[in-house]
Amino acid sequence: MQHPDQKYVEALLKNDPFVLEELYEKFSGKIKWMILQNSGTETDAADIFQDALISIYNKAKTGNFELTCPMEAFLYLICKNKWLNVLNKRKTQKVTNTDTEGFNYIGEDSFRLAEDCIMHQERGALLAEKLSQMGESCKNLLKLSWSGLSMDEVAKKLNVTYAYARKKKSECMAKLITLVRQSPKFNSLKW
Numbered sequence: 001m002q003h004p005d006q007k008y009v010e011a012l013l014k015n016d017p018f019v020l021e022e023l024y025e026k027f028s029g030k031i032k033w034m035i036l037q038n039s040g041t042e043t044d045a046a047d048i049f050q051d052a053l054i055s056i057y058n059k060a061k062t063g064n065f066e067l068t069c070p071m072e073a074f075l076y077l078i079c080k081n082k083w084l085n086v087l088n089k090r091k092t093q094k095v096t097n098t099d100t101e102g103f104n105y106i107g108e109d110s111f112r113l114a115e116d117c118i119m120h121q122e123r124g125a126l127l128a129e130k131l132s133q134m135g136e137s138c139k140n141l142l143k144l145s146w147s148g149l150s151m152d153e154v155a156k157k158l159n160v161t162y163a164y165a166r167k168k169k170s171e172c173m174a175k176l177i178t179l180v181r182q183s184p185k186f187n188s189l190k191w
Contacts, residue, residue, distance in 0.1 A: 005069075032049070141154065141169055
């Protein structure tokens, strides 16, 4: 389900100055604090924050990105990972705080929520990719059945019998599951 913070993603896409200003005011200070506490500078923090927003914008630009967790947790997780990558590249600087200190500024529950959000989106993308590889009749049947219609309504819309619609849905689901499980991405998505 779409999170109310999707408004920030929409603001990035539309370049809405008022909502973007709110986004910076609400979240940039926490990112700055995290990076300053972990061998970074204010410039590093600004760069990481901007880079994270660009990443979110590029993902949203594809049209299949929906924020399902708080923007704060999602943005913090992205910035944390980007900053750890920078530190790994520098190798000369050590992280001054452990995970249980600076990187948990928002809280472990928020990280888990953000990670779950990312995992959910990646699973959805894999499912959509495999669904697009199926025949039109399976795609239509599955999309209608997932839209909230009863199987009786689905059967009527497709002009088939209820029994045929249920049997066909079962076959299509089995095929979709097989396609998803055969994907190299399947194991990394912790189904």
